Amino acid sequence: MSQQPTPSDSNVSREEILDIANLARLGIDESTADSYADDISKVLKLMYTLGNVDTAGVKPLANIHEACQELRADVAKHDINRARNQSVAPAVEDGLYLVPQVIE
Amino acid sequence: MSELHLLSTQQLITGLQDKQFSSVELTEHYIKRIDALDSKINSFITHTSETARAQAKAADEMRAQGDQRPLLGVPMAHKDIFCTQGVLTTCGSKMLHNFISPYDATIVSNIDKAGMISLGKLNMDEFAMGSDNSSSYYGTVQNPWNLERVPGGSSGGSAAAVAAGFVPVATGSDTGGSIRQPASFCGLTGIKPTYGRVSRFGMIAYASSLDQAGSMGRSAKDCAYLLQPMIGHDPRDATSIKHDIPDYVQDLNDAEASAGDKPFAGLRIGFAKEYFSKGLDREVEQAVRAALKKYEELGATIVEVNITDPEVTLATYYMLAPAEASSNLSRFDGVRFGYRCENPTDLIDLYTRSRSEGFGPEVQRRILTGTYALSAGYFDAYYTKAQKVRRLIVRDFDEAFASCDVIASPTAPTAAYKLSENLDPATMYLGDVYTIAVNLAGLPAISQPVGLTSEGLPIGLQLIGQYWQESKLLSTAHLFQQHTDHHLQHSTIAKETV
Numbered sequence: 001m002s003q004q005p006t007p008s009d010s011n012v013s014r015e016e017i018l019d020i021a022n023l024a025r026l027g028i029d030e031s032t033a034d035s036y037a038d039d040i041s042k043v044l045k046l047m048y049t050l051g052n053v054d055t056a057g058v059k060p061l062a063n064i065h066e067a068c069q070e071l072r073a074d075v076a077k078h079d080i081n082r083a084r085n086q087s088v089a090p091a092v093e094d095g096l097y098l099v100p101q102v103i104e
Numbered sequence: 105m106s107e108l109h110l111l112s113t114q115q116l117i118t119g120l121q122d123k124q125f126s127s128v129e130l131t132e133h134y135i136k137r138i139d140a141l142d143s144k145i146n147s148f149i150t151h152t153s154e155t156a157r158a159q160a161k162a163a164d165e166m167r168a169q170g171d172q173r174p175l176l177g178v179p180m181a182h183k184d185i186f187c188t189q190g191v192l193t194t195c196g197s198k199m200l201h202n203f204i205s206p207y208d209a210t211i212v213s214n215i216d217k218a219g220m221i222s223l224g225k226l227n228m229d230e231f232a233m234g235s236d237n238s239s240s241y242y243g244t245v246q247n248p249w250n251l252e253r254v255p256g257g258s259s260g261g262s263a264a265a266v267a268a269g270f271v272p273v274a275t276g277s278d279t280g281g282s283i284r285q286p287a288s289f290c291g292l293t294g295i296k297p298t299y300g301r302v303s304r305f306g307m308i309a310y311a312s313s314l315d316q317a318g319s320m321g322r323s324a325k326d327c328a329y330l331l332q333p334m335i336g337h338d339p340r341d342a343t344s345i346k347h348d349i350p351d352y353v354q355d356l357n358d359a360e361a362s363a364g365d366k367p368f369a370g371l372r373i374g375f376a377k378e379y380f381s382k383g384l385d386r387e388v389e390q391a392v393r394a395a396l397k398k399y400e401e402l403g404a405t406i407v408e409v410n411i412t413d414p415e416v417t418l419a420t421y422y423m424l425a426p427a428e429a430s431s432n433l434s435r436f437d438g439v440r441f442g443y444r445c446e447n448p449t450d451l452i453d454l455y456t457r458s459r460s461e462g463f464g465p466e467v468q469r470r471i472l473t474g475t476y477a478l479s480a481g482y483f484d485a486y487y488t489k490a491q492k493v494r495r496l497i498v499r500d501f502d503e504a505f506a507s508c509d510v511i512a513s514p515t516a517p518t519a520a521y522k523l524s525e526n527l528d529p530a531t532m533y534l535g536d537v538y539t540i541a542v543n544l545a546g547l548p549a550i551s552q553p554v555g556l557t558s559e560g561l562p563i564g565l566q567l568i569g570q571y572w573q574e575s576k577l578l579s580t581a582h583l584f585q586q587h588t589d590h591h592l593q594h595s596t597i598a599k600e601t602v
Contacts, residue, residue, distance in 0.1 A: 017472065024430060024475040025437070025452070026468055027460040040473050042530035046419040047486060053416055053493050060491030061498065063313060064299050064546030069342045084206040090444035097439050100450050 012037045012044065107601075108133045109269035110594065113321060113329045116272060117174050120167065127167070127177025131160035131221055134179050138223065138270045140602040145246040145255075147265040149184050150192045150225040159221045166219070174353075176219030180330060181271045183262045184225040185232055186212050186317070187306040195308045196230040196240040196258075199436050199443045199462035209306025210341065211275065211317055211334045218333035223271055227261030230464045231433065232279055232310045234258050235535050236523065237286075239466040244523055247290060248597035249561055253520035256286030262320050263290035269598035273321040273330040277307055279314045280421055281515075281539025284551035287320055288515035288564025291553045291593060293581060294320040295327045297574050299546030300345035302331075303338030311428035312343070314421075314543040323591045324552065324581035328352035331574065350575045359579035360586060366403030367583045373399055373567075374409035374508030379538055381414075385518045391555035391563040392514045395584075399512075402587060409504035409511060412497045414537045420497065421540040422533055423477055423490035429467075430474030436462065469529060498545045505570050510580060513538045515551040515564035542568055550577040553590040562593075 017033040017040070028036065082095060091098035108130060111119065119125050135153045142148055156179065163177030187193050187205035189212075194200045208216070215222070230239040237245040237260025245260040247253040248268040255264040259276030263286035266274050276283040278296035287294030295318045302317040309315060319330035332352050338344040359367075373396065380389060400406060438444040438458025445461050448454035460468070477486040504511060516535055521527075527535075542549040548571070551564040569577040585591045 012476070016476070020472055020475045020479060023479065024434075024471050025455040025459050026463070026471065027456040028468070036469055036472055039469055039529050040476065042528065043422055043473055043533070044476075046415075046422055046530065046533070049413070049415045049419045050423075050489050050493055053496065055489065055492035055496065058492040058495050060488050061495035062491060063343070064498070065343075065345060067300075067343075067345065070339075072339060081206065086440075088203055088206060088441040090438060090442075099439055100448050100454055102451055 012041045109137060109272075110598065111272070112323055113178065113272050113326045116178050120177050127160040127163040127221065128157070130177065131156050131179055131223070134223055134270060137602050141268060141597055141600060142270065144251060145248055145264050145268055145597060146243050147227055147245055147261040147268065147270060148181070148224045149194055149196070149227050149242045149261070152191060152222055152224045156221050156223050163219055163221065171219070173219045175329065175333065177221060179221045179223050179271055180215065180273050180275070181223045181226050181262070181265055182212060182275045183228055183259050183277055185228060185277050185308050186275060187308070188212050188222070188225065191225065193225065194242065195232070196228040196242060197463065197467070198241040201241065201443060203442055207306060210303035210338045212306065214333045214336070215275070215330075226265055226274060229258035229260065229466070231308065231429070231467050232258040232277060232282055233429070233466050233470050235281070235285060235532055236521070237261065238523060239464055241464060247520050248595035249291060250520065250559070250596070252522050253561065254289065254523050256289035256516070256520065258282040259286050259320065263287055263292055263294070266290070266292055266320055266322065267595045267598060269594070273319060273326050275317060275330070275334070276320050277315060277317045278543065279310050280425060280536045280543050283318045283320060284539050284549060284564070284566055285516050285536070287551040289520040289562065291562030291595065292320055292322055293324050293327050293550065293552045293591060294318065295331060295550045295574060295577060296542065296548060297331065297335065298548045298572050300343055301347070301548070301572070301574065302334050303336070303341040303344045305338055305340040309432040311425040312432060313428060314425060316543070323585055324550070324578045325353065325356055327550070328356055328578045347572055352575055352578055355575040356579050356582045359583060363583055363586075368399055368580070369403035371404040371510070371580065372407050372508040373404050374504055374511035375406050376409050376411045376504070376511060376513065378411055378414055379513035383517050383534065383537070384514060387557045388514050388516070388518060388563050392512070392565050395554035395565045396512055398588065399584065402584070407508050409508055410500065411504055411511070412500045412541060414541070416493060417497055417541040417544065418533065418537055420490045420493045421536070421544060423486050424494065424544070426470040426474035427477045427487050428474070430471045430478060433463070433467065433471055438462070466529070494544050497541055501541070501545045501547060510577065511568040513566045513568070515539065515566040519557045519561035519563055538566060547571060548574045548577055550581050552581045552584065553593070555590055556593065
């Protein structure tokens with residue numbers, strides 16, 4: 001969809017919510033999906049107003065100062081303490097993060 | 105000693121310098137109040153009383169040895185969005201219920217270097233997503249002016265703690281009004297600086313292009329004192345900008361010294377009728393208009409300006425902020441830190457259950473909204489469109505500032521509402537209508553108290569400044585506060601002695 005949304009586009013369905021929840025790695029049940037569908041449909045209705053704004057020829061703005069990211073010298077600082085950082089991990093073994101087995 | 109908590113930061117500094125009281129005595133006074141009264145408002149998530157006592161003792165010793173740092177030994181507290189090494193940092197979420205930060209945010213270390221003493225971590229809406237502090241995993245926060253009312257959000261704990269007299273000043277963060285709106289609801293002054301002025305390193309991200317840390321206190325001068333050590337370029341934050349470093353307190357003092365009968369002579373205050381239209385509470389409008397009248401009496405000129413339709417701004421914000429949030433919050437996956445679900449069956453189950461069990465409903469709602477906006481087929485229609493409108497919002501501000509120095513508006517359309525009102529998300533978002541344009545444009549803005557409603561609830565006036573002009577905003581609010589006493593009113597909890 002490249003055109004501006006219309007009111008009918010803002011009615012998000014349960015199936016769409018379940019689909020984007022999967023994309024976002026959120027596990028929600030069908031009744032919760034209905035509730036979110038209602039809420040998000042209301043939020044998307046706010047977006048109609050954008051359709052009335054003429055943005056022809058306007059460039060998108062992502063960074064307010066439109067500043068170039070300053071590059072740092074490529075010098076190792078050794079300021080990352082692996083053990084300290086991993087002290088907050090749910091499961092670590094031999095300096096590696098543990099997750100459920102991925103490959104049989 | 106019973107009213108130490110009612111003193112301004114300036115008075116605390118003078119009291120410490122003149123040995124009227126020690127940092128240990130001052131710190132104990134605040135800890136005693138927190139221990140006795142915070143159960144009424146739930147403003148703290150974590151107390152760091154023992155560390156604070158040790159820091160206060162060290163501060164007194166350093167002062168005795170000639171250390172002249174002005175903020176040495178002055179207590180404060182941090183919003184729990186800032187990482188504090190060795191201290192629980194939750195961001196108001198179950199997701200980080202066990203996260204003992206392995207490092208300090210830049211502003212935390214800067215404030216520490218200034219010699220201030222942190223009394224703990226303050227409650228907030230989960231991941232800063234909310235306007236009334238109702239989304240915190242650690243419970244709602246009550247407004248110290250009226251316990252049935254919300255303190256605002258997302259820096260609700262920061263505002264409530266200062267208004268209750270638990271700390272003289274506190275840090276906050278502001279993505280769409282999260283410093284200014286709670287300042288307004290709790291009768292405080294709060295400043296959101298220019299985007300890039302304060303490092304975001306170690307500030308847990310909500311919407312990276314909008315987030316900015318700032319300070320909250322009872323007066324503009326309180327805010328100036330705390331903001332000073334927070335500012336400056338930080339090579340660890342790529343969005344931090346190199347810029348001149350003003351001396352805010354000196355600028356306030358200079359402005360006060362040179363002010364005559366008409367301290368605002370030459371000041372042009374932009375008045376945008378779009379900010380005084382439907383949805384604005386009558387008492388809020390009256391108080392804000394009365395404050396502008398006072399500014400005029402003191403020499404300011406009111407000029408009419410046009411700004412972007414607030415409904416357009418609101419739509420732009422509630423498209424861009426969730427989109428950025430959905431990306432930022434993907435890092436919380438139950439692998440490297442934070443909450444992990446019990447007995448995951450496989451990696452996808454680990455991700456999915458950790459995130460759905462760890463995040464609360466408002467956070468999940470915004471992640472879903474953002475994911476929807478960024479998903480294939482909708483990206484251009486929603487996200488890119490909003491980014492284009494964002495440029496127009498900046499352009500409108502540029503044009504408005506051609507004829508004025510600051511722009512005035514109510515900070516919020518209403519005073520603090522009742523928690524039981526339980527607003528649906530779209531309605532709650534309307535409460536941000538006056539504050540969000542500032543974040544989209546990256547401008548600095550300040551909220552200052554300008555009166556009370558008939559029910560005794562504070563009302564705030566927002567002044568928006570041009571880029572990098574925090575000093576002008578602070579000085580303007582400070583001079584106003586030299587001629588009014590709204591900022592000297594105290595909440596019910598602040599009046600309680602222990």
